[in-house]
Amino acid sequence: MHPRLQAIYLVRCDAPAIEERARAIAVEQSVEMPLSAIADDFVRSQIVGRVEGITERQDRLFAVRISLAAETAGRDPGQLVNMLFGNTSLHEDVELADVVLPKDLIACFGGPRHGLHELRRRVGAPARALTSSPLKPQGLPPAGLARLAEDFAQAGIDYIKDDHGLAEQAYSPFLARLEAVARALRNLEQRSGRAARYVPSLSGDLDTMRSQIAAAKDVGVDTVMVAPMIAGVSNFHRLICENPTVAFIAHPTL
Amino acid sequence: MHPRLQAIYLVRCDAPAIEERARAIAVEQSVEMPLSAIADDFVRSQIVGRVEGITERQDRLFAVRISLAAETAGRDPGQLVNMLFGNTSLHEDVELADVVLPKDLIACFGGPRHGLHELRRRVGAPARALTSSPLKPQGLPPAGLARLAEDFAQAGIDYIKDDHGLAEQAYSPFLARLEAVARALRNLEQRSGRAARYVPSLSGDLDTMRSQIAAAKDVGVDTVMVAPMIAGVSNFHRLICENPTVAFIAHPTL
Incomplete structure (x- = not known):
């Protein structure tokens, strides 16, 4: 059968x-x-x-x-x-x-791999409300987004995710944005102990997304966002298989 | 501005x-x-x-x-x-x-790169009706599909495209199907001069599609089918840029 x-x-x-x-x-x-x-x-x-x-x-x-x-x-x-x-x-x-x-x-x-429990564990929020905010508007330069991310982190936000409109754009290229936001949050953590997570949004073809994930890992980022229906679900699945320690947050957008 | x-x-x-x-x-x-x-x-x-x-x-x-x-x-x-x-x-x-x-x-x-004119030129049909038929049903083994493709070619079909349901399936893996159909059409061309084109359907992630295109080129196939909204349009664009001599036929399917 x-x-x-x-x-x-x-x-x-x-x-x-x-x-x-x-x-x-x-x-x-x-x-x-x-x-x-x-x-x-x-x-x-x-x-x-x-x-x-x-x-x-x-x-x-x-x-x-x-x-x-x-x-x-x-x-x-x-x-x-x-x-x-x-x-x-x-x-x-x-x-x-x-x-x-x-x-x-x-x-x-496979299904959700890390789950809410692991997302809670990573930011030290086993029982309290877990908080998240999008980083926007697009059009701001990396330094402006980094300042905003720092404000969010100081205000108690756990996961600060790129707005889904943020991509590889001349006014805020992925790498420059990634580095600026990650540095701002790292500095805040060293000063205050407040450890918020940045969740950059991946875009482009499979190779581009792979290099974005590699860059994210290099600066200590372990959560990323992706729009599976735009990336193509086969490519989304490939990225997940290749990056077992990374948590993927999905966005609809189609 | x-x-x-x-x-x-x-x-x-x-x-x-x-x-x-x-x-x-x-x-x-x-x-x-x-x-x-x-x-x-x-x-x-x-x-x-x-x-x-x-x-x-x-x-x-x-x-x-x-x-x-x-x-x-x-x-x-x-x-x-x-x-x-x-x-x-x-x-x-x-x-x-x-x-x-x-x-x-x-x-x-970019837009259509080869266009109808080039598709006509490739099969020697500058003015007459250009013909195409899907190869189906899925579930047939490669040899069965190859016999059917040969019948289509003998009947005057120019482009014989995989049904969009044909993918990487145990009953008819892509490579085995590609080789069987391409061989059948090549043999027919040598016997009768009737040169039909096989259009295999790509599936999987970007890497898989790349290897499928490479295999297709190896057996002389220069036209492929892809469902851009399933592959992801960024990946579709990447494949097109990487393969300037290949004509891509798109399928909706979503």
């Missing part, structure tokens, strides 16, 4: 047509061709998507549960996204609402 | 509230904070988004044109996506409808 992943789609459809629509989605999200043209037994029995259940949520709105072979996702988070969204992402009447993954796929991708 | 990029959002809103809503979007998509808390002149005059125009499209539906400083995108396509979608992507009443980029940003990113 091959493990299967379950995708739940919300489908707007007239009630008499939903069964046929659900079967069409199952085919579209797996083999994308008429079943009558498929002679291969493995493909017909395992790869073709299956309608596992249809539930009416509201008038003309149905939850359709479709199972797909876990093998179709390989071991690649990007290919999983490809299988789940696929061509139905072009259809306005279909929305991906939920996903249930088989255990081995969850084990392959 | 700094160049600015224009983002056109469709906003569902009551008419009396649209001006204030438009200003809120302009602030949210740029500095994301109250203007009263911004003292820096450069940020206030250049970085804060500006409402350039509001047009009523239908009852309660407005096109809002907002300009953003081109510097906010840096020279990174991923950061451009970040600026354009940003936090409004979380709001159901706002949709990004169009974008107008300043010339230097277009020059930086």
